[in-house]
Amino acid sequence: MVILNWNGAGFLRRFLPGVLTHADGARVIVADNASTDDSVEVMSREFPLVELLLLERNFGFCEGYNQALAQVDSDFFVLLNSDVEVTLGWLRPLRALLEAGPRIAAVQPKILAHADPTYFEYAGGGGGYLDRLAYPFCRGRLFDTLEKDHGQYDDPRPVAWASGACLLVRRSAWQALGGLEPAFFAHMEEIDFCWRLQNAGHEVWYHGGSAVHHVGGGTLPKTNPRKTYLNFRNGLTLLYKNAAPGEVFWAMWQRLVLDGVAGMKFLLGGEFGNFRAVLRAHFSFYGKLGYWRKRRQAARPHLRVAERQGVYNGSLVWAYFARGKRRFSDLGIK
Template identity: 85%
Template sequence: MGPNTAAPAGACADVAIVILNWNGAKFLHRFLPGVVAHADGARVIVADNASTDNSVELLARDFPTVELLLLDRNWGFCEGYNQALAQVDSPFFVLLNSDVEVTLGWLRPLRGLLEANPRIAAVQPKILSQIDPTSFEYAGAGGGYLDRLAYPFCRGRLFDTLEKDLGQYDDPRPVAWATGACLMVRRTAWQALGGLEPAFFAHMEEIDFCWRLQNAGHEVWYHGGSAVQHVGGGTLHKTNPRKTYLNFRNGLALLYKNAAPGELYGPMFQRLVLDGVAGLRFLLSGQLGNFWAVLRAHFSFYGSFGYWQKKRRAARPHLRVRDRAGVYDGSLVWAYFGKGKRKFSELGLK
């Protein structure tokens, strides 16, 4: 299908909303009508990762105004977006998961923030649970943070504990990372950094991308004046051993690739110890699949160490001591499991 030439030239005509799809016909049927209705003049594009369900037929039949990019195979989340966005020339992209329900007026605040501040290269909206819209959702919540060991958390979500949305995180602010479930990015910054890290395949790739953005001198923001609702777990549930493997492997690679020289080796050693503790907990609780996933994650990281070394060497001129936004100088593991802190406000961060 060709471009939507009939689309009105709205306030967001220079934005392309790009949904990467793989066998997600049920989500497209459910949520794509809302994306089209609330596009505000933006292009709506579905990049299909060689689906084997009826996604392509559904799009051709029910969504004739939506552009379709057909990828030749399932490239995974990271390289799938890299392949798709190389074919899109809009100044701004929105990487949008197929299991996201957008709301009226969600797009303009994000676009307005990037227009107002050229230093901002990426921004996310408030991410609420589609199942329970009164609660924040795991993947992004009220903006992403990292502790000193590069464990990710959010305003509104520490580990698996989710807060209710009471308006406490409605303010726009710089953060350490913005969710890949709904991420608006400047095309120039995306191209300069080469997009997402393909070796990640999926999971934590947006954290790596946002860390690289900040190392390159850009800012990453959260805008609570825009909200979307995310189903979550649409591809892999968070207890799936495949997801456990990707999170542990990518967590090590994330820290090794991006940390400044003076902030790498101590945190890296502590991560290895804590990963061992996590693996032991999986074993003692009978979660053998997740236990083996942690071991495989470490073997994969060590086995690919030459690749990660090349990535770190290439990034070395831009690696910065921790002056980034959204970094907690303590240990999230200790705060959560040792001190019982369950809310972002209890960490002492502003």
């Protein structure tokens, strides 16, 4: 298990003891992303027996994990956020699933809100899905609407993406695909990785027999324009990088229109920071289009039209905002 930490001393004090208690024999490593708080001192003083990797600078979530996992020798990795509270026996079902299914390359547990574990949490819920324009959502979460957990999503099943907040990954698949996309820095990086996994013939799963509690927003709150920027930029990039050749042009055009509508909504609502973030996101995407084109071309042998798991063929934006669909079950996905 590798916890990538940046200025998370409080979370380490709060949640690392539980991780150690429920490690189920797994090796626990904290990789510090050049924190400027007292994280390193806390680790040395309060958790001297836990392995500590010191990264030379803040590489961000993506490259931070790439750097850290390159130094770890194990058949499986767990990417675990520092703001996650694990529960008794959480790791065993995930590990058993990967051991039993050689095509399965990644799996997440049920992710519940730490503040109120009767509700699903935003970043992963009951397994990640995408609509046809690559808008992400979860069983248990459509946009900002969260469902209560009544056991309705306890079944293990293949999904489009698994949450980076708590993600068990097969090392061979991680290495074959080069890990996370460094230029994403943070946000949607696990969706990109899981899409690439499926394009390469692997499976991504959710297992409702395991549960963890996630604080969420520990690094950037949802209202932060920096987060808005990363979500819009990486959302465009995600679609451009991974969509099949026959789908990418039309899907990108529709996505650009919807991003424009979202930007105007921010502007008319007086959210000027978020409006500027949408503009910056698009300029950043166009400015690096040459780089993204190379990344798409590098993945071309894997790009395919074959049906992927966890994809909703409709428009989530239309279903949610125009038709009032607020629960995953309202979408009619089997």
